[in-house]
Amino acid sequence: xxxxxxxxxxxxxxxxxxxxxxxxxxxxxxxxxxxxxxxxxxxxxxxxxxxxxxxxxxxxxxxxxxxxxxxxxxxxxxxxxxxxxxxxxxxxxxxxxxxxxx
Numbered sequence: 001x002x003x004x005x006x007x008x009x010x011x012x013x014x015x016x017x018x019x020x021x022x023x024x025x026x027x028x029x030x031x032x033x034x035x036x037x038x039x040x041x042x043x044x045x046x047x048x049x050x051x052x053x054x055x056x057x058x059x060x061x062x063x064x065x066x067x068x069x070x071x072x073x074x075x076x077x078x079x080x081x082x083x084x085x086x087x088x089x090x091x092x093x094x095x096x097x098x099x100x101x102x
Contacts, residue, residue: 018056 015023 019053
């Protein structure tokens with residue numbers, strides 16, 4: 001196996017199925033959407049493929065951001081639950097002390 005083939009296999013293994021599909025579509029055409037050799041339909045299709053690819057990338061970034069916010073909220077929530085448990089323990093201790101004084 002040549003080094004070039006190995007590099008290509010390694011590169012494609014790290015891509016998502018959507019990225020592989022889009023990469024395959026772009027390789028099939030193997031041209032820039034503004035290439036004068038393309039007819040209008042091919043230009044439109046390639047432009048839409050590239051716009052779709054950008055939309056997917058943008059949505060993936062938004063999803064990463066939302067997941068980060070969710071993790072942050074969960075961490076805050078866990079901290080608040082710990083504070084609540086501690087406060088309940090203190091409260092129960094005070095109640096026990098009052099009952100012992102009676």
